[in-house]
Amino acid sequence: MPSPAATADKPLSAPQKALRKLGLVRPIDLALHLPLRYEDETRIVRLSDARDGDTVQIEGEVTHQEVTFRPRRQLLVSLNDGTDTVVLRFFNFYPSQQKQMAVGTRIRARGELRGGFAGLTMMHPTVRAAGGALPQALTPVYPTVAQLPQPYLRKAVLAGLAQADLSETVPPEVLSEIGHLRLWDLRKSLSFLHQPTPDVSLAQLEDHSHPIWQRLKAEELLAQQLSQLEARRAREHLRAPVLRAERGGVHEQLLAVLPFQLTGAQRRVGEEIARDLGRVQPMHRLLQGDVGSGKTVVAALAACIAIDAGWQCALMAPTEILAEQHFAKLVDWLAPLLQARGQRVAWLTGSQKKKARGEMLAAIASGEAALVVGTHAVIQEQVKFQKLGLAIIDEQHRFGVAQRLALRQKLTDAGGALLLPPAGEGRGEGKASLASGQPLTPALSPEGRGRQMATEPHLLMMSATPIPRTLAMSYYADLDVSTLDELPPGRTPVVTKLLAEHRRGEVIERIRGQIAEGRQVYWVCPLIEESEALDLRNATETHAELSEALPGQMIGLLHSRMPVAEKKAVMALFTSGAMPVLVSTTVIEVGVDVPNASLMVIEHAERFGLSQLHQLRGRVGRGAAASACVLLYSAPDGGRLGETARARLKAMAETSDGFEIARRDLEIRGPGEFLGARQSGAALLRFADLAEDSTLLQWARGAAPRMLDQHAEMARRHVDRWLGTKSDYLKA
Numbered sequence: 222m223p224s225p226a227a228t229a230d231k232p233l234s235a236p237q238k239a240l241r242k243l244g245l246v247r248p249i250d251l252a253l254h255l256p257l258r259y260e261d262e263t264r265i266v267r268l269s270d271a272r273d274g275d276t277v278q279i280e281g282e283v284t285h286q287e288v289t290f291r292p293r294r295q296l297l298v299s300l301n302d303g304t305d306t307v308v309l310r311f312f313n314f315y316p317s318q319q320k321q322m323a324v325g326t327r328i329r330a331r332g333e334l335r336g337g338f339a340g341l342t343m344m345h346p347t348v349r350a351a352g353g354a355l356p357q358a359l360t361p362v363y364p365t366v367a368q369l370p371q372p373y374l375r376k377a378v379l380a381g382l383a384q385a386d387l388s389e390t391v392p393p394e395v396l397s398e399i400g401h402l403r404l405w406d407l408r409k410s411l412s413f414l415h416q417p418t419p420d421v422s423l424a425q426l427e428d429h430s431h432p433i434w435q436r437l438k439a440e441e442l443l444a445q446q447l448s449q450l451e452a453r454r455a456r457e458h459l460r461a462p463v464l465r466a467e468r469g470g471v472h473e474q475l476l477a478v479l480p481f482q483l484t485g486a487q488r489r490v491g492e493e494i495a496r497d498l499g500r501v502q503p504m505h506r507l508l509q510g511d512v513g514s515g516k517t518v519v520a521a522l523a524a525c526i527a528i529d530a531g532w533q534c535a536l537m538a539p540t541e542i543l544a545e546q547h548f549a550k551l552v553d554w555l556a557p558l559l560q561a562r563g564q565r566v567a568w569l570t571g572s573q574k575k576k577a578r579g580e581m582l583a584a585i586a587s588g589e590a591a592l593v594v595g596t597h598a599v600i601q602e603q604v605k606f607q608k609l610g611l612a613i614i615d616e617q618h619r620f621g622v623a624q625r626l627a628l629r630q631k632l633t634d635a636g637g638a639l640l641l642p643p644a645g646e647g648r649g650e651g652k653a654s655l656a657s658g659q660p661l662t663p664a665l666s667p668e669g670r671g672r673q674m675a676t677e678p679h680l681l682m683m684s685a686t687p688i689p690r691t692l693a694m695s696y697y698a699d700l701d702v703s704t705l706d707e708l709p710p711g712r713t714p715v716v717t718k719l720l721a722e723h724r725r726g727e728v729i730e731r732i733r734g735q736i737a738e739g740r741q742v743y744w745v746c747p748l749i750e751e752s753e754a755l756d757l758r759n760a761t762e763t764h765a766e767l768s769e770a771l772p773g774q775m776i777g778l779l780h781s782r783m784p785v786a787e788k789k790a791v792m793a794l795f796t797s798g799a800m801p802v803l804v805s806t807t808v809i810e811v812g813v814d815v816p817n818a819s820l821m822v823i824e825h826a827e828r829f830g831l832s833q834l835h836q837l838r839g840r841v842g843r844g845a846a847a848s849a850c851v852l853l854y855s856a857p858d859g860g861r862l863g864e865t866a867r868a869r870l871k872a873m874a875e876t877s878d879g880f881e882i883a884r885r886d887l888e889i890r891g892p893g894e895f896l897g898a899r900q901s902g903a904a905l906l907r908f909a910d911l912a913e914d915s916t917l918l919q920w921a922r923g924a925a926p927r928m929l930d931q932h933a934e935m936a937r938r939h940v941d942r943w944l945g946t947k948s949d950y951l952k953a
């Protein structure tokens with residue numbers, strides 16, 4: 222039975238669905254969906270006037286057509302415009318196109334012109350029938366997806382532009398702080414950007430340096446700052462349990478049993494977290510530290526504070542294997558300490574047997590489980606905490622946006638109730654008292670005292686992908702950031718080598734050498750997003766190749782589609798040392814700690830992101846042995862490596878410092894993409910560039926609090942206009 226909602230509404234067409242998927246729902250969303258670039262279809266260029274590399278529109282008669290099969294199947298169409306002949310080349314084509322370009326027809330073709338020995342060519346030009354009026358404005362090309370053709374989207378955008386409310390949302394005195402912002406209001410800017418006249422500098426429009434863009438970037442940054450500030454202020458009104466370590470409690474005990482001294486950075490960050498936990502507002506902190514910087518023990522110490530204070534702590538990792546491997550050590554430390562208090566650690570994972578799960582759920586509900594460790598199964602519907610005081614999310618950037626939003630919601634729901642001290646009584650009894658000296662919000666009026674008040678748990682997120690500090694400050698106005706900027710002593714640096722694919726044989730020799738020394742090796746194959754099957758074949762082939770080259774050795778294979786039990790079995794063999802080589806497709810499962818592993822081989826390293834490469838490399842060099850990372854690369858179709866791929870590999874070879882890597886990643890990719898892909902799954906700043914537009918950013922940071930205080934209504938409209946449904950994402 223279809224749901225009532227589905228029958229009531231007309232089913233959406235494919236382009237409508239695509240619009241929705243792109244977040245283009247309201248007229249204003251469409252109006253703010255700006256062109257990526259423009260095509261100049263206002264003119265027809267003569268071939269004799271065009272230069273190599275120009276993108277041009279030409280019109281002429283088809284003089285020849287053929288399908289050849291060398292080097293691969295392709296359609297060749299010769300087009301003569303009276304001044305010269307160009308060969309149009311299509312690798313993918315339909316019979317309808319062959320018909321459209323039959324010999325003798327006049328057509329209009331638009332594309333990039335290439336000159337060469339064989340004469341002029343154009344690859345995959347856009348083709349239409351000749352004749353017809355030429356457009357007056359430049360043709361915008363919008364970011365889109367396959368199901369949403371440009372002409373459909375163009376119409377939708379123009380309709381949106383006509384319907385959207387574009388009235389001013391920025392007060393004049395705020396605008397006048399930067400003079401030229403007043404030159405172009407939103408309506409003027411948008412109308413122009415969607416339909417620019419052909420006399421404008423295309424380059425300036427496309428690289429966002431045109432003055433019109435200043436206005437749009439300023440508005441976008443302002444919306445972002447307003448939304449973050451709002452979230453921060455809202456959080457100040459929330460209440461969380463005050464968590465403090467107990468004298469002689471598990472926090473002290475853990476410090477005493479740790480087999481090492483904390484690094485200075487760990488101590489400093491530990492104190493920052495302890496301070497947050499001791500406040501009545503929920504903590505909202507990101508702990509960032511390079512791979513191997515020792516985040517887990519910091520998390521464990523935070524958990525101890527919550528437990529000492531009589532509250533529960535939940536610890537989550539993005540995958541089951543990661544959860545298990547990651548926290549095994551932590552549980553080793555904590556379980557005995559908890560046991561002495563009649564408490565325990567609970568595990569919650571998706572693959573758990575019903576009975577085991579039932580037991581865990583009961584322990585969580587009764588409060589016997591002081592620490593709950595697992596995947597996001599930890600925050601599933603049926604899990605009821607007795608009193609959740611602290612939630613820790615490891616590798617938070619690997620959780621999807623939707624998962625993170627759900628998690629935040631669930632955390633709010635899972636918060637305990639805080640018994641407020643009756644009016645007049647200074648400090649309430651026990652663990653859940655309000656710290657003295659904290660300002661009371663309206664929610665804590667005298668009448669509210671003595672009653673139950675909902676609390677939210679404190680939240681600690683951990684990430685091995687450092688965000689450069691300036692970026693963190695401006696981008697996450699709603700987040701406090703702690704940084705572990707020091708590695709524990711005694712690490713051996715990893716030597717990184719770049720090798721072209723044809724030197725694969727040497728790598729295998731090297732593996733043989735490592736095995737002879739009793740060491741272990743990871744071999745990682747890339748994730749090919751478009752095709753899981755291809756992805757798998759790649760790894761399977763490598764696995765077969767290595768098995769053949771290294772007879773008598775156990776070579777393991779790990780990929781995303783294996784059942785969890787099988788994955789665990791393979792991991793156990795590798796961890797125990799019985800399996801010297803592990804071939805793996807998925808990056809995520811490799812988040813393990815095997816100190817005996819001394820060689821990391823990454824195949825098709827050019828396809829990985831910089832931070833991914835860095836994380837993978839961090840899997841070796843954990844023991845005392847000299848370790849190496851080999852990046853095997855191959856250029857597509859025997860050509861040259863792309864510029865960004867080269868820059869990434871070069872950065873890897875030159876530095877092993879995670880922050881330096883992050884800085885270069887930022888340089889190579891730009892902050893939008895850097896944060897977009899990594900932190901949210903959606904590019905949040907579409908137009909502004911935090912590095913380039915720092916003046917506008919400063920302006921927005923200064924304007925946001927004044928707007929919230931003095932022009933609340935305009936501020937609300939502004940955020941709604943720019944972020945609409947997306948404002949949630951900013952908080953995730």
Ligand code: ADP
Pocket residue numbers: 481482483484487510511512513514515516517518550685709710814
């Ligand atoms: P990450 O920050 O990548 O999560 P881990 O917490 O897994 O790092 O720590 C990496 C390794 O370093 C672990 O084996 C951990 O026990 C060890 N370690 C953590 N802190 C210290 C320290 N201060 N001194 C020595 N070893 C430490």
Ligand code: MG
Pocket residue numbers: 516517547615
């Ligand atoms: Mg970790």
